[in-house]
Amino acid sequence: MEIQKKILVLCGGKFAFPTLQLLAFEKFMCGIGIGNASETIIDALERESEENHIGFKSFPDKNSVAEMRLWIDQIQPDYIFCISFPFLLPESVLSYGAERFINFHPGPLPQYRGAMPIFEVLKNQETETAICTHFMNSEFDRGNIIFNDPVPIETGDTYGKLTVKLSSRMAQVALNMANMLQFASSIPNQPQDESLSYYYEKPALSDTYINWNRMSAEEIMALINACNPWNAGADATLQGEQVKIIIASLLDEPHDDMPGTIVSVNDRIQIACADNQQIAVDVLTTDSGIMTALQYKILYPEKTGIFN
Template sequence: MRIVFMGTPDFSVPALTSLVEAGHEVLAVITQPDKPKGRGKEIQMTPVKEKALEYGIPVYQPVKAREPEFVSLLADMKPDVIVVVAFGQILPKSILDIPEFGCVNIHASLLPKYRGASPIQYAVINGEKESGITTMMMAEGIDTGDMLDQEVIDLDKNETGGSLHEKLSEVGGKLIVKTLEKLKEGTAVRTPQDDSKATHVGMIKKSMGDIDWSMDAVSIERLIRGLNPWPSAYTSWDGKVMKLWEATVLEKEYEGVCGQVVEVGWDCLIIKTGKGSLSLKELQLQGKKRLDAGAFLRGYPVSVGTVLKQLSDEQ
């Protein structure tokens, strides 16, 4: 099929690779404009742009894809289908109506659950047992179009936002090839979403990682995994920001206030929460390297009775 591919981050790359390797004619890649990143603020290409250039595919980076001039450019390409994976802009009807087979989106959840920008993180944060990929026909609403295919995967008990991101990225790359085959053959089945079962999740903000120690230990541990690697969960210790990368839930209840260090061992740091307690396994002090609990305690002694606090409470 003649395809225009629209995507921007790492998550989109396996889908582009799969389409090219399956023999489809990718006419062009549309991605977000390059942006400055890092301390040096050097301009960096998007991951999708880098991959497209490797294949010698023309790349376009409109600031606003809905501009009439760009819509006209897309129409002139006469694509059979437009494949969209985490592009980063809402497409207007003028674009959705261009391809013969429509615009197909790869979404990282089992729709209609977790429509919106951050389905991967919320699947972990909310303790879901499974997640997956949905390929869907795009409509004018956000993730509201008819579903085409789904593939389910089980979440590991130690799943992080990062590990689930990688798994679903690969699943999406394989599933889109199967979906396009069905569209071309006329065997694709469009299943309307049950809007009554829909949930919507917005953008992840850094402030979400500011741990409220009055929450139960299970919820905090899920938050730590869900926000790993970005933006990370964190707390305040001795006036410094401490990022938490891994923890284990303990059912044991301790006396004291929420956020209090209730036990310190040679390789464990146990914190009281609103329900149960949390053994911190991997930590990172502001401006320092990530360390396991044992190495951290050897470098930064922490006393029983110390209270970890929400950063927002200290500002």
Template sequence: MKIIFMGTPDFAVPTLEMLNEKHEVLAVFTQPDRPKGRGQKLQMSPVKETALKYDIPVYQPAKLKGDKESLQIIKDISPDAIVVVAFGQILPKDILDIPKYGCINVHASLLPELRGAAPINWAIIRGYKYTGITTMKMDVGLDTGDMLLKETVEIGENETAGELHDRLMGIGAELLIKTLEMLENNMIVPEKQDDSKSSYAPMLNKELGHIDWNNDSYNVYNLIRGVIPWPGAYFFYDDKMIKIWEAIKIEDICDIPGKILDVNQEGIKIACKKGAIIIKELQEIGGKRMDVLSYINGHEIEKGKIVK
């Protein structure tokens, strides 16, 4: 097939690479270069880096809607399909209508659950046991198009969002290739989504990671896992912000929420409304990521103190 690919982050890269092997990728659309890091230097998206490696033409419109130049480029290419993976823009109808097989999206949830920007994170934060990948034919809504294929995966009890992300991006690439093959051979009957069963996975922000110790340990632990690597779960000890990289939960404790119950080489134990969290790896903002033994050797953590 003649393909136009639209995507931006790491999650989209395996799909682009597999498409480039199996089909003819004639153009890549990705978000404009953004300033990053302390020096605020412009940085290419992972998808742009990959496209340039394979000498695929790259286009970076700030907004596709109303962009006549991009519309004409797509019309001139006349693709059989446009594949979209975490592109970061909603496609307007005049683009959706161009490809023979439509615009096919790879979404990291079992639709109609977890529509939106951060389905991997919210699946863990909300305590889901299963999630997966859905390929769908896009329409003008946000992840509301007819579903094509699904693959379900079990979420590990201690799996972080970063680990689940890395598993799902490979599964998504393979499911997309299978979807195109079945579309080409007229082997898929698109299935409408049941809007009454839909849920939303909003974009993450830094404030989301602030731990509320008045939750039980199960929910706090899910939050910690669900926001690794970004934005990270954190709390305040005095005025110091401390980010948690690794922890375990225990459920048979009842004490004042936020109280430091114990500090030793096994971890920093903090009470929740029900149960407790034992922190194994942490990072003071502005400092290095450390295992708990290294941290308490250089920092005083007072047992009995209440953290915020």
């Protein structure tokens, strides 16, 4: 009987937990490396690793990755899976073996390179995303593609909902990859099409800010969903006060107001958008805390006017 392949998983936090659990249950996993995680996550994974006799190592910063090769040499995995590991692996680590390092990117490649493809696909109003499995090299998200596994984006998906969906799907994709490696003598792959490539930097305030004069109601809704919960909502300004809009919906009611005008405040805050449509805000964050639109009306009865 052929000996089962051993897989070491490098990850960045909770997003990889379903994958870790499934690969451990199927007896594939021989080690876990965690990068730049909280003490709570590190402690939990270290305890689980000890109980299951799995190698464990924390990599708290970029400099600590220099210690990785020695650790890998000690464990001797057949393959290394990466799931949201935050640091680029140098050639000194990748030289452990060609086509032994496989990354699972939570977005389609090469169109959505970068650290936060979940935010970008939602902001760009895509109807589908993917988990891209690819070989790794010394550049982020540029190795040869093994396959893109499509994942539909449903109406109303937020960053949180889509993250949970992708995390769950990631576990099955990683298990399928592990089973493929168990029996395949070679892994079909192809170079990425650079004519389709785009790299997204980590979102800045300008990326999460609502521009009422330029953005349509659907674009604003897409941004709000893309910012919930990781940015605690989409950023905006109300009469000089910084706010974040957390939950809202499209309102099929035209208006004659300037974009950004508060049309009415009842149980919802209705705001005019640039395309003659409105959004209805249900939950937002102000300097006074998180509140519903009704609570906002009671707390700020005098506040009407324009979001800037």
